[in-house]
Amino acid sequence: MMKNIIFALLLLLFLVGCNNAEQPEVQEEEPVEEGVTEEDETEVPDESDTNTGAGTDEENEIPESDDSEAVDEQEIEVVEPTYELTEDWGLKPISEEGNEDVVLLTIDDAPDKRALDMAKTLKELDAEAIFFVNGHFLDTDEEKAILKEIHELGFDIGNHTYSHQRLSEVSVEKQREEIESLSNLIEEIIGEKPKFFRAPNGVNTEFAEQFVKEEGMLLMNWTYGYDYFKPYMDAEKLTTAMVTGEGPEVDVPYSLLKPGANLLMHDRDWTADALGDIVIGLRDKGYEILDPALIKTPE
Template sequence: MKRIISILLLLFLVFLAACTDGEEEDKEIISSPKDQEETHEDDQAQQSTEEDDKERSETESAEPVDKIQEEPKYEIAEDWSITPINGQANEQVVLLTIDDAPDDYAVEMANTLKELDVNAIFFVNGHFLNTPEDEEKLREIHEMGFVIGNHTYSHPNLREISEEEQTEEIISLSDRVEEIIGERPLFFRAPHGANTDHSNQIVKNEGMAVMNWTYGYDYFEPYMDAEKLTTAMITGEGPEVDVPYSLLKPGANLLMHDREWTAAALEDIVTGLQDKGYEIVDPNLIRTN
């Protein structure tokens, strides 16, 4: 009898152990919906983190577009023309420059050039930057992508003032321009083209390039007319001011001013030069030091 009881007890223990193993196996194989959801969310979070890290890494390694600067392709020659460096760029170019800005027509001229998709240097004077409205004009021209140059604060003949005054005329204007647009000018043009040894040194110390011009006609009375000015600028000839021959050549550095007749002629001047096979050079490609 005792033997039978022992056998039954042994069978019961074996059966109990088998049930317990089955429950553990079920627990390992089957997880709750909540557990599955949490696991899926963890996988998604890890994947998202990896993708964010990859995107951040790619973004940080890429140079912002507006900070990428092309290497200079042109330089200013001794005759003030624009020439390719080592012959590696188009020689058939002309440079557009506009002095005495921003007076009455500078923004209009900038808009015209913007529509034509060409660049230019606007040489500014400090006495045109005295009001918030003047400041906004300069800011607008700069924000359209045009290069801002230094044309002194009050437009004196530098050869007729002291060295201290020359320094003040140049430095104070660069300070003023930087205050308005956040950048100092990289090009300098002396009023009347009257540079001095002292002004050249100040300009060099400031990291600017000295720039005069090869020809311009809009400040002569016979060419204060849009039609006559257009003809003079696209031919290079100014017979009414004793220039019966053409000054237009590859690299010509064209002087214009913030004037009503020049603003009226500007589009025809640009398209006329382009029709003659000249490219309008981007001043950002000109070496300044």
């Protein structure tokens, strides 16, 4: 009987020992199974690498396509014109809902003296304008850099002929050269051709009118301006004349200021000094400064 008990105990100890010997092998398998999860986690940086250009071609094509489409949408965004030029050189809304109480600011003979100062003044006041330039003010790299900066500030650049030549006094070939050569130079400097044209002294010819239209530019004169008259070569007097529209010292005792007025100014010291007050004065009278981008031009 005692032998049977001893034998049973020995058998039990043998079985327990066998189980303990097999246990480490089972425990070694557990980290192997967990290792699959760790491998999955180590793939996360690889997926982020895919976003920066690593990974398969198919994975990379998706963000590239989306980005290019976004850029294309921005590039093709076009501002619809809401104003058009009138027969008397003013501006009016195309639709009845448009604001009639607007004025357009234009600055000729740039960049001669203070054009960049004038652009910065307008920028500070959030006021738009067209800078009509001459080629003989774009002879140097410094002058070209000034024009480029004016454009980068957000202002439209217009064609005012290369040498400020009165078009009615020269041949058709010369008229073409005066207009075309400046448009090409402007494109070379700012990357785009001008959309607006103004003839020196406001003198146009049949050829110039047709050629300008063919070049896709809007021919433009003005409704009033005073800074080229000697009595108004003074900032204070010029401010009063431009804001009221009156020029009694040059036989204009009545106001030329009206909705859609197209205001002529020049790149001059006295005009630059008066410009800020002119903008503020016109706004105080209830006029909005028109953005040239809203003006309809030839297609």
